[in-house]
Amino acid sequence: MKKYFKKIAAVAAVAGIALSTAACSNDGKTVASYKGGKITQKDYYDEMKKSQAGQTALANMIINHVLEQQYGNKVSKSEVNKQFDNYKKQYGSQFNAVLQQNGMTVSGFKQNLKTNLLSEAALKDVKKISKSQEDKAWKSYQPKVTVQHILVAKKSQAEDIIKQLKDGKSFKSLVKKYSLDTGTKSNEGKLPAFDSTDSTLDPAFKNAAFKLKTGETTSSPVKSQSGYHVIRMIKHPGKGTFASHKKEIDDQIYRSMSQDQETMRSVISTVLKKADVSIKDNDLKNVLSSYISTSDAKK
Numbered sequence: 001m002k003k004y005f006k007k008i009a010a011v012a013a014v015a016g017i018a019l020s021t022a023a024c025s026n027d028g029k030t031v032a033s034y035k036g037g038k039i040t041q042k043d044y045y046d047e048m049k050k051s052q053a054g055q056t057a058l059a060n061m062i063i064n065h066v067l068e069q070q071y072g073n074k075v076s077k078s079e080v081n082k083q084f085d086n087y088k089k090q091y092g093s094q095f096n097a098v099l100q101q102n103g104m105t106v107s108g109f110k111q112n113l114k115t116n117l118l119s120e121a122a123l124k125d126v127k128k129i130s131k132s133q134e135d136k137a138w139k140s141y142q143p144k145v146t147v148q149h150i151l152v153a154k155k156s157q158a159e160d161i162i163k164q165l166k167d168g169k170s171f172k173s174l175v176k177k178y179s180l181d182t183g184t185k186s187n188e189g190k191l192p193a194f195d196s197t198d199s200t201l202d203p204a205f206k207n208a209a210f211k212l213k214t215g216e217t218t219s220s221p222v223k224s225q226s227g228y229h230v231i232r233m234i235k236h237p238g239k240g241t242f243a244s245h246k247k248e249i250d251d252q253i254y255r256s257m258s259q260d261q262e263t264m265r266s267v268i269s270t271v272l273k274k275a276d277v278s279i280k281d282n283d284l285k286n287v288l289s290s291y292i293s294t295s296d297a298k299k
Contacts, residue, residue, distance in 0.1 A: 028040045028041070028042055029041045031043070031044045049281065049283050049284055050283075055284060055286075055287045056287075058284055058287050059287045059288055059290075062272070062277055062287075062288065063268060063271075063272070064115060066271055066272060066274075066275040066277070067115065067118040067119065067122060067271060068118065069275065070122070070271060070274065070275070071118045071121040071122055071125070072118070074118075074121040075114060075117040075118050075121060079117060080110055080113050080114045080117065081110075083113050083117075084109070084110055084113060087109075119258070119264065119267070119268075120254070120258060122267050122268070122270075122271050123254060123257060123258055123263075123264065123267050124254060126266075126267045126270045126271070127254075127257060127263065127266075127267065129250055129253050129254070133253050134242070134246070134249055134250070134253070137249050137252055137253055138242050138245075138249055140196060141195070141196050141197075141239070141245060141248070141249055141252070142195055142196035142206075142210045142239065143195055143237055143238070143239055143240065143245060143248075144193040144194060144195045144237070145193065145194065145195070145209060145210065145233065145234075145235060145236045145237070146190070146191070146193045146233075146234040146235040147190075147191055147209050147212075147231050147232060147233055147234055148171060148175065148184070148188055148189035148190045148191070148231075148232050148234055149179075149181070149184070149189050149191065149205075149229045149230060149231045149232070150171075150174055150175050150178055150179045150181075150189055150229065150230040151179050151180045151181040151226055151227050151228070151229055152178055152179070152180060152227055152228050152230075153180065153227050153228070154227075154228065155221050155223070155228050157178065157228070158221035158228040158229070158230050159220070159221060161174055161178060161230050162217070162218070162219065162220070162221070162230055165217055165230070171188070171189070171217070171232050172188045172189075174230075175188055175189040180226075180227065181226075189232075190234065193235075194206070195248065196210070196252075197248070197251075197252040197255065202224035202225055202226070204222060204223060204224050205222055205224050205229060205231070208222040208229075208231055209231050209233065210236075212231065212232075212233035212236060213233060213236055214233055214234070214235055214236045215232075215233065216232070216233050217230065217231065217232040217233075218230055218231045218232075265290070265291060268291050269291040269292050272288060272291055272292050273292055277292075
């Protein structure tokens with residue numbers, strides 16, 4: 001979950017994603033009362049609009065509304081639920097606790113997922129990928145490969161395992177006997193397929209794996225932050241042609257763009273200008289100044 005929030009932060013930081021916003025109407029309805037007095041919605045509104053939190057809340061509401069209006073047809077409820085279910089499955093019984101640690105509710109987390117998808121739709125609409133960007137990404141791209149590995153704490157032990165493999169021992173039996181990776185040990189050390197865009201694996205691990213052909217095993221231990229690995233390539237399809245991987249390349253470029261705050265600020269600015277936002281309250285005329293000039297946000 002923390003990886004996800006780190007990922008969404010680049011969009012959230014520029015899109016002003018916040019969900020705990022009260023809708024205030026400028027009238028005399030009572031929000032709270034106490035002996036000898038009361039606080040009306042007008043009192044609350046007047047106080048909130050003076051505060052940074054209140055101004056940010058309005059900016060959040062505007063951005064979320066215009067994203068929904070312009071790109072809502074590109075993000076389905078099933079897409080949001082699919083992402084939500086994936087995170088829920090990933091964290092299992094700890095899911096609610098992780099949400100709480102991040103100050104999130106289920107509905108709030110789903111809304112953040114949706115807003116992130118809407119922001120991605122806006123990014124793809126506003127920013128077009130150039131051929132030079134694709135050429136650069138293609139040079140370092142590696143297709144999805146499938147490997148199995150054995151993780152140990154000491155280099156000497158990894159070297160001994162490599163020797164045993166050369167002597168005819170099966171990878172499966174050595175995984176079961178030695179591997180410290182409890183997440184893959186029961187599955188012969190197999191990892192989910194990954195490509196060069198994967199950010200969850202240690203770079204040294206990925207680089208060593210990509211050098212292997214199908215059926216090959218690393219000839220020396222591979223050091224990572226977790227320890228020492230012996231890696232065996234189960235399936236390496238080869239790089240192939242750019243055309244066969246264009247979608248993955250473009251997705252990789254857009255992921256990188258979505259993590260750049262200035263890029264996303266520019267995207268949100270374009271979305272707001274297209275929406276022709278008009279700020280009616282003179283005290284709030286600058287709430288969108290981080291994205292568009294005051295003259296663009298009409299009074």
